[in-house]
Amino acid sequence: MNLITVSGPPSSGKTALIIKTIDNLKSRGVKVGVVKFDCLYTDDDILYEKIGVPVKKGLSASLCPDHYFVSNIEEVTQWGIKQGLDLLITESAGLCNRCSPYIQDIKAICVIDNLSGINTPKKIGPMLKTADIVVITKGDIVSQAEREVFMSRVTSVNPRATTMHVNGLTGQGAYEFSTLIYSKDEEIKTLKGKKLRFSMPSALCSYCLGETRIGEEHQMGNVRKIDLEDK
Amino acid sequence: MIDFLGIKEDKRVQSITLKPGFNKYKEAETFEELTINKGEIIAIVGPTGSGKSRLLADIEWGANADTPTNRTILIDGKTMNIESRFSSNNKLVAQLSQNMNFVMDLSVEEFIELHAKSRMVENEREVIEKIFNKANELAGEKFALDTPITSLSGGQSRALMIADVAILSKSPIVLIDEIENAGIDRKKALDLLVGEEKIVLMATHDPILALMGDKRIIISNGGIDKVMEITVEEKAILHKLESLDDVIQGMRTKLRYGQELEANFEIIKN
Numbered sequence: 001m002n003l004i005t006v007s008g009p010p011s012s013g014k015t016a017l018i019i020k021t022i023d024n025l026k027s028r029g030v031k032v033g034v035v036k037f038d039c040l041y042t043d044d045d046i047l048y049e050k051i052g053v054p055v056k057k058g059l060s061a062s063l064c065p066d067h068y069f070v071s072n073i074e075e076v077t078q079w080g081i082k083q084g085l086d087l088l089i090t091e092s093a094g095l096c097n098r099c100s101p102y103i104q105d106i107k108a109i110c111v112i113d114n115l116s117g118i119n120t121p122k123k124i125g126p127m128l129k130t131a132d133i134v135v136i137t138k139g140d141i142v143s144q145a146e147r148e149v150f151m152s153r154v155t156s157v158n159p160r161a162t163t164m165h166v167n168g169l170t171g172q173g174a175y176e177f178s179t180l181i182y183s184k185d186e187e188i189k190t191l192k193g194k195k196l197r198f199s200m201p202s203a204l205c206s207y208c209l210g211e212t213r214i215g216e217e218h219q220m221g222n223v224r225k226i227d228l229e230d231k
Numbered sequence: 232m233i234d235f236l237g238i239k240e241d242k243r244v245q246s247i248t249l250k251p252g253f254n255k256y257k258e259a260e261t262f263e264e265l266t267i268n269k270g271e272i273i274a275i276v277g278p279t280g281s282g283k284s285r286l287l288a289d290i291e292w293g294a295n296a297d298t299p300t301n302r303t304i305l306i307d308g309k310t311m312n313i314e315s316r317f318s319s320n321n322k323l324v325a326q327l328s329q330n331m332n333f334v335m336d337l338s339v340e341e342f343i344e345l346h347a348k349s350r351m352v353e354n355e356r357e358v359i360e361k362i363f364n365k366a367n368e369l370a371g372e373k374f375a376l377d378t379p380i381t382s383l384s385g386g387q388s389r390a391l392m393i394a395d396v397a398i399l400s401k402s403p404i405v406l407i408d409e410i411e412n413a414g415i416d417r418k419k420a421l422d423l424l425v426g427e428e429k430i431v432l433m434a435t436h437d438p439i440l441a442l443m444g445d446k447r448i449i450i451s452n453g454g455i456d457k458v459m460e461i462t463v464e465e466k467a468i469l470h471k472l473e474s475l476d477d478v479i480q481g482m483r484t485k486l487r488y489g490q491e492l493e494a495n496f497e498i499i500k501n
Contacts, residue, residue: 027299115334118345142334143388144325145346145395151322152349162317172284175299176292180317 001080002087003188004181005102007127008111009094009120013137015044016168017111018089022053023171024178025087033085035076037092037101039065044091054083065092066200069101074191081189087182100126102197106188107181110161113138114150121153126198128154133180134163140170244323244403245269245307247290247430252301254454255282260302262458265448269403272421272431274441277450283434286450287406290432291324292316300453325402327392333380339363339391340376346399358399365423366394369415371484390415397427407433418443418473439476442469 008014015036022032033054036044040059048055056079060068069092080088092101102108110131112120115138121128128134134154139147147165154163162180166173205221246268251260267273275283285300293311294304303310306323315321335342343359352358359376367373370390374383383391393415396405405424421443424431435441442465449456482492 024299118335139326140328141332143332143392143395144327144400145342145392146333146335148325148400149346149349164317170284172288173291175288179297 001077001085001188002107002182002186003077003080003191004087004089004107004109006089006091006109006111007094007101008135009113009116009124012094012111012113012116013168014091014093014111015047017135017137017166017174017177018091019047019051020166020168020171020174021178021181022051022089024175025182028178030182031084031086032089033080033083033087034089034091035079037065037069037072037090039093054085064201066101070196070200073101073103077188077191094124094127100130100196100198102126102130103191104195104197106191106194107132108197109133109135109181110158111135111137112154114142114147118146118150118153121150121157124157129158130197131158131161133177134158134161135166135177136163137166137168139165140167243269243428244430247404248305248308249290249455250303250305251455252294252296252298252303254300254452256452258454260454260456262455265446265458267430267432267446269428269430270425271446272425272433272444274444274447275432275434275450276436276441276447277456281450282453283450285453286448286455287324287326287408287432287434290404290406291326293323322402324404324406325396325400326406326408327389327396328408333383333388336379336381338377338379339366339374339383342380342391343395343399346395350399350401352399362391362394362398365398366391369393369420369423371415386415390420393420394423397423397429403428404430404432407431407435409433409435409437439469439472442466442472 006014006018018034025032034048036042036048036055036057038057038059040061042057042059045055045057056076058068058072073090076090077088090101108131110124110128110133112124112128112134114136136147136151136154142150151163164173164177166177202222205223206219208221211218246266248264248266250264251262253259275286277283289298289300289302290304292298293306293316294300294302295310296303311323333342337345340359340363343362344355347355347358363376366387367390370387372384372387374387380388380391417440421431433440433444441447442461444461446461447459449459478496485492
């Protein structure tokens with residue numbers, strides 16, 4: 001089975017991209033399944049069911065979504081293999097923009113949209129910087145110049161990635177994208193022993209453990225203070 | 232710096248060639264191999280959903296018998312290699328789409344400057360002036376360098392986008408998706424693009440635009456049905472259509488300035 005991870009900020013067009021891509025993969029006889037990771041709520045599983053692909057969803061609720069992802073990804077992979085999939089797509093929202101549920105040797109795709117502002121590429125951390133493919137969406141609603149400026153900003157943050165435009169509504173570019181994410185020769189049997197590309201957000205202060213009171217006397221563990229000194 | 236980033240500046244594309252593939256019923260396309268040279272304008276016509284987008288995507292991607300249509304696109308007689316297909320620095324195609332909005336909160340000047348900076352051009356001031364002047368030539372109503380781009384009218388926005396693509400976009404091929412009702416001088420716009428040595432492909436059903444081209448591609452059922460040369464007779468119609476268009480544009484101007492429209496008007500033959 002092939003496995004890819006797709007992530008990107010909420011509403012950047014991940015699901016639309018994946019659905020249009022699946023259309024193209026299906027017509028080539030590739031059996032695709034999706035596991036959607038989200039935080040509090042998602043309806044996307046219904047969209048995937050509608051187009052007839054095996055789908056599961058996982059909500060991290062009060063847990064850090066990245067921790068939730070990495071604690072479940074091996075089981076998710078085994079589910080995909082059991083379903084007899086050729087390609088399993090995992091989709092997760094970028095949430096704090098720090099998240100990067102990318103695994104070494106597993107193709108990592110970051111989706112960002114032209115409407116998010118030209119400084120956004122700099123604000124997104126490892127999720128953009130360590131991706132193999134960056135898909136830029138919503139290009140049809142901005143000018144050619146803005147597309148070029150936005151793409152050059154993306155490239156300056158991650159020069160290594162293949163960066164491309166896909167229109168999630170018309171599917172323009174989705175066929176081309178589909179050729180990049182699936183290869184017959186690839187075979188993932190387990191993720192055991194593999195590593196994340198980037199460490200999880202560091203945690204373990206008292207608030208991680210459920211503390212809600214404010215003030216220094218309630219802060220324990222890994223606490224970092226903002227510099228408010230006059231320079 | 233530009234060398235360092237691997238941006239090939241002066242690699243001007245001279246021609247693109249389309250080789251036939253299949254339509255959606257897997258029937259072979261019957262057109263002869265079609266070569267479009269720089270400075271040429273090709274109109275693409277066909278009903279909605281007939282496969283125009285797929286043709287544009289094939290060109291954008293440099294298809295090599297590996298897309299659903301099985302078409303091949305040659306650039307200067309050669310297929311595109313994988314590297315240049317996926318390179319973000321050497322995109323082949325600039326697209327002027329139907330939805331032409333600006334979303335950035337900038338003045339015209341800041342906007343062009345930002346684009347020029349991302350292209351690392353050396354003569355920024357010169358480029359800004361040139362784009363600004365050209366855009367104002369195309370637009371019905373003038374705008375200033377400090378006008379916010381979001382407050383430009385539809386016609387002014389299109390004029391600015393077209394001037395910007397002609398002068399500042401490095402992509403040698405321009406795809407235009409319907410510029411009718413544009414409120415801009417379309418002839419001048421096409422002249423500008425062609426003058427900057429672009430290959431222009433436009434999807435349009437506007438007879439004036441279609442006849443401004445050199446050839447037109449007819450699409451049906453997902454395939455190229457035929458390629459037609461614009462005939463001498465058609466070129467003659469173009470003059471009539473342009474005169475008609477002048478009448479309508481003239482009325483539009485009158486409406487704009489609160490004048491009355493007259494029942495008797497003349498179509499001046501030029």
